[in-house]
């Protein structure tokens with residue numbers, strides 16, 4: 293079949309006839325316009341043109357096959373005939389490219405916060421805004437990290453710590469260290485290869501990767517990147533259309549995922565104002581599992597644009613249904629108080645993640661570590677501590693943070709942004725180094741508190757009195773985190789407007 297020419301495609305540049313080019317192929321998206329979860333406006337911006345660069349980071353590669361009828365796939369385009377648009381570079385983008393050339397060598401990153409400091413300087417504005425933002429005033433986001441500074445150690449000395457083993461098990465899987473890569477959406481915003489980079493690092497370090505519903509890579513690509521007996525879990529945003537949800541869950545189980553983490557803290561996505569301010573939706577956003585067409589405000593940044601399909605009616609009543617569709621262990625990700633942990637036990641789930649979604653949902657929700665400190669004594673009182681596995685995530689940047697969580701009774705911890713930043717700056721080598729740094733810190737700090745294995749960690753090694761001090765919005769616990777925190781901005785005045 294003859295290839296289409298750029299001129300032929302360019303003629304279809306209105307809402308009445310809208311063609312776009314993605315990866316050298318043309319698509320007729322006219323009828324799809326009103327259904328696009330990211331809004332029609334962004335597609336129309338590329339009507340008749342090549343949309344690949346904007347499309348790529350936020351759509352898994354199988355999106356067009358899945359959601360656009362085959363009759364609308366118009367075939368290959370002779371790309372030599374497509375007019376290249378003159379790109380006028382924003383001066384801040386030129387400065388960023390300069391900074392990339394001067395990036396510190398990877399060997400200069402000595403801890404997880406160092407990757408964040410570099411990422412802030414070299415990531416694209418939109419990507420940085422999406423990854424780094426938290427909800428509202430970002431109080432919870434900062435508290436997640438600061439809360440660890442309220443807990444101090446009560447180290448034991450003269451313990452033979454020549455040999456230290458910090459391997460453990462998570463839901464029956466033996467892992468090299470008590471942390472896992474938690475689910476974070478849109479990996480290709482940070483790295484052209486996306487989530488598979490994290491898959492490779494997880495394999496190398498023998499830790500588990502939780503695959504996000506909203507990954508940039510397709511689910512199958514992430515599973516295909518698995519090596520050996522590597523274990524992955526699935527994070528699930530529950531779709532209003534339960535048939536879609538069922539299909540996702542059963543497909544994941546068939547492809548070997550070992551646990552289902554249902555996100556329960558996001559009936560609606562929080563307002564992340566940094567993300568909104570860079571007007572991500574102007575540059576495009578969509579998502580793979582969307583049912584499309586719902587009345588969502590599409591001017592509110594990447595996060596909101598991609599989440600219109602999430603079911604706000606999800607409730608405890610749905611848990612038995614999940615049990616009926618899968619044999620995978622079921623865990624609730626985003627539990628935030630003791631009462632709900634007790635309820636989760638009654639509902640018979642296999643575990644919970646005490647988490648506030650990295651401070652991206654309800655602002656002034658408590659940190660995972662603080663909830664854990666409240667939950668565990670109550671479970672122990674009832675002798676319920678072994679009824680489910682408890683994980684936490686949010687703000688974990690140091691092995692001391694991990695050790696504190698394990699002393700309190702967590703089975704393991706999830707880490708989100710630090711691995712994203714390591715991937716966005718130095719790729720696989722960056723994530724590899726970040727994990728190795730954490731492991732080195734684990735070994736050293738286990739020795740220094742006098743523990744040779746995970747089973748030696750117990751609440752007696754902690755001084756929790758600081759937790760009694762209540763909440764303060766800003767308690768900068770360390771200068772490193774203060775350096776990397778990107779303050780919220782006020783609205784910008786229009787510099788071009790004439791007085």
Ligand SMILES: Cc1cc2nc3c(=O)[nH]c(=O)nc-3n(C[C@H](O)[C@H](O)[C@H](O)COP(=O)(O)O)c2cc1C
Pocket residue numbers: 422423424436474475476477504505506527555625647648649650651652685686687688706707708709710
């Ligand atoms: C950029 C980004 C995207 C995220 N996407 C998801 C998601 O799609 N589903 C989900 O359950 N949690 C998501 N989270 C929350 C993380 O799973 C986790 O709760 C949080 O990142 C932990 O905090 P940390 O980033 O301080 O480690 C996301 C977090 C970030 C930073």
